[in-house]
Every structure is written in structure tokens, then in C-alpha cells.
Amino acid sequence: MSIERELFITEVALRDGSHAVAHQYTTEQVTQVAKALGEAGVPYIEVSHGDGLGGSSLQYGLSRTNEMELIEAAVSVCGSSNIAVLVLPGIGTIKDLKEAAKLGAKMARIGTHVTEADVAAQHIQTAKELGLETVGFLMMSHMASVHKLVEQAKLLESYGADTVYMFDSAGALLPHEVKERIHALRQSLSVNIGFHAHNNLSLALANTLAAIEEGATRIDGSIRCLGAGAGNTQTEVLVAVLDRMGISTGIDLYKIMDTAEEIIAPILQAPQEITRDSLVLGYAGVYSSFLLHAQRAAKKFGIDSRDILIELGRQKVVGGQEDMIVDVAAELAKNKAIYSV
Numbered sequence: 001m002s003i004e005r006e007l008f009i010t011e012v013a014l015r016d017g018s019h020a021v022a023h024q025y026t027t028e029q030v031t032q033v034a035k036a037l038g039e040a041g042v043p044y045i046e047v048s049h050g051d052g053l054g055g056s057s058l059q060y061g062l063s064r065t066n067e068m069e070l071i072e073a074a075v076s077v078c079g080s081s082n083i084a085v086l087v088l089p090g091i092g093t094i095k096d097l098k099e100a101a102k103l104g105a106k107m108a109r110i111g112t113h114v115t116e117a118d119v120a121a122q123h124i125q126t127a128k129e130l131g132l133e134t135v136g137f138l139m140m141s142h143m144a145s146v147h148k149l150v151e152q153a154k155l156l157e158s159y160g161a162d163t164v165y166m167f168d169s170a171g172a173l174l175p176h177e178v179k180e181r182i183h184a185l186r187q188s189l190s191v192n193i194g195f196h197a198h199n200n201l202s203l204a205l206a207n208t209l210a211a212i213e214e215g216a217t218r219i220d221g222s223i224r225c226l227g228a229g230a231g232n233t234q235t236e237v238l239v240a241v242l243d244r245m246g247i248s249t250g251i252d253l254y255k256i257m258d259t260a261e262e263i264i265a266p267i268l269q270a271p272q273e274i275t276r277d278s279l280v281l282g283y284a285g286v287y288s289s290f291l292l293h294a295q296r297a298a299k300k301f302g303i304d305s306r307d308i309l310i311e312l313g314r315q316k317v318v319g320g321q322e323d324m325i326v327d328v329a330a331e332l333a334k335n336k337a338i339y340s341v
């Protein structure tokens with residue numbers, strides 16, 4: 001039986017949420033979550049290291065479990081849902097992509113920094129050749145003008161992406177800025193438009209609704225907000241709100257709420273609240289996945305993690321420059337020592 005959906009939700013807790021659990025997912029956890037999400041009727045479930053295939057490293061954080069094992073486990077229990085994998089060219093390789101496809105992944109989501117779309121060409125083309133539904137996405141979209149965003153999105157479309165997403169990776173955008181950007185994308189592209197929010201300024205749902213109003217039909221959610229920083233648009237809340245708006249997602253509201261309460265809540269290492277640090281991510285426009293790295297560096301150097309995040313925002317540090325977090329912390333600690341004598 002085919003389910004009627006006007007809007008397609010990709011659940012990202014098993015990928016974006018990997019940042020929040022320091023990439024420590026076990027096969028048992030992924031199996032339990034993917035099975036429940038499948039039963040709830042979630043169309044796409046993303047499973048990968050937080051930084052995508054191949055992300056397990058000292059730079060990004062070592063995974064507890066090989067992600068191919070997690071993908072295989074999710075595929076075996078997800079029913080008619082599709083498993084998606086995330087790939088950042090430069091981290092994830094074509095070989096990783098082929099391996100994930102062989103294990104049964106059905107969607108590839110290939111992303112770059114908002115000004116670097118050209119590095120995604122080969123990965124997008126390969127994903128299409130592998131028969132995968134293919135998403136191209138642009139991260140840290142608050143850092144580019146609307147004109148630049150559209151230019152880069154058109155490149156992703158020209159490489160063959162079926163859908164182009166705008167990612168508000170820092171949770172820094174305000175609703176009117178989301179509207180303007182999604183409107184421009186909708187006007188300029190023929191493919192599906194998607195949106196991925198972070199809740200650092202408590203705007204994930206408002207921004208998501210703004211994106212939908214402007215024509216986005218592919219939306220990322222994280223159940224119980226399990227994602228980097230303050231997490232993403234909370235899936236079960238989004239499903240309820242869309243239902244009230246008369247927009248069908250094909251997701252069973254009771255089942256997704258039960259999954260959040262009974263399966264996800266016990267996995268959370270800390271409540272997905274907007275803490276002072278996650279608030280600063282949105283305020284300063286810093287990549288949400290930097291949160292735990294900055295907190296660790298703050299502890300090591302005896303300084304306030306907010307100062308590290310503000311400085312990273314000032315220096316416009318982007319994904320892939322995680323080593324800068326320690327450099328910035330060391331510099332701030334040195335200055336603090338100099339000025340305190």
C-alpha cells in the first residue's frame with residue numbers, strides 16, 4: 001500500500017544525533033531506533049557518522065561502531081523506509097558511497113560548505129549511477145548571500161541532484177532570512193527544495209514552517225531534537241504541527257511520539273536543551289557540531305567555552321577546520337594568562 005505524502009521528512013537523529021552522543025551509537029541502539037522509525041512510517045532515515053561516511057577520525061571523533069555495520073543493521077529492520085547516508089566530499093569517498101549502496105542504502109546526501117558546491121560533482125554523479133536518490137546540500141547557508149546560495153545550488157542541480165537542500169548548520173538564520181533564501185531557490189531551481197534547521201536560537205520549527213511556506217517539500221527532523229548543538233526541528237512536533245495544518249507526512253503521530261519517549265529519551269547523554277553554549281552557536285553563527293569539541297577544549301585550557309565559540313564565529317571557521325577549535329582555545333588561554341599577571 002502506498003502512503004500519501006505531500007511532504008517528505010528525513011529523520012536525522014541517527015546521523016546528526018551522532019554528534020550529540022560523540023559518535024558512540026551501538027548496533028543495538030541503531031537497530032531499535034530504525035525499526036521503530038520504519039514502523040512509524042518515516043520515509044527516509046539517515047545513518048552515518050555525524051560528519052558523514054568516513055568521518056570516524058581523530059579530527060572529527062572516533063565512532064564506537066563501524067558505520068557500515070550500523071547501515072546494514074538499519075537496512076535490515078527499516079521495512080519500507082529508505083536508509084540515507086550522508087557524504088562530505090573530502091571526508092567520504094566514492095568507495096564509501098559504493099559500499100553503503102551495496103549494503104542497501106537508497107539515498108545519498110552529498111554536501112559541501114555553501115560556497116564550495118563544485119567539489120560535489122563526482123560524488124553526485126556516482127550516486128546517480130548507483131541508482132540512489134540523490135540530494136545535494138549546502139551547509140552554513142547563513143554565511144553566503146542569497147545570490148551566492150542560488151549560484152551554488154544551481155551547480156548541485158546541474159550535477160544531477162534530485163533535491164537541493166539548504167542547511168542552517170549553525171541555527172543562525174531568522175525566519176525572514178529563511179523565507180528569502182528558500183523563495184529564491186524555489187524561483188531558480190526545478191528540483192525539489194529541502195531545508196535542515198538547528199534549534200540553537202529556538203527557531204528550528206519557525207524556520208522550517210517558513211521554508212515550507214516558500215515551497216520546501218523535503219524537511220529534516222530529529223526525533224526528541226537529537227542532533228548537534230540544540231538539535232534539529234523536533235520530528236514528532238513537526239509531524240503534529242503539519243497534521244494540524246493539513247499537510248500529510250505519512251508518519252503515524254502516536255508511533256513517532258512513543259519512539260521519542262520510550263526509545264530516544266533513554267539514549268540522550270544530556271537533555272537536548274538550549275544551553276548557554278548552544279545558544280551561542282546560533283548567536284555567533286558557529287557550526288553546531290563544534291559544540292562538544294569546544295566544551296572539551298574549554299575544560300582542557302580552563303576557559304569559558306562561549307569565548308571559544310564567539311572567537312570561532314568571528315574568524316568564520318567552517319566545517320573541516322575542527323583543529324582550529326584547539327588553536328583558538330590555546331590562544332585565548334595564553335592571552336588570559338598574559339593579562340592576568
Ligand SMILES: CC[C@H](O)CC(=O)C(=O)O
Nearest residue numbers: 050051052139167169289
Ligand atoms: C556533516 C556535517 C554536518 O553535521 C552536516 C549537518 O548536519 C549540518 O551542516 O547541519
Ligand SMILES: [Mn+2]
Nearest residue numbers: 016169196228
Ligand atoms: Mn545538522
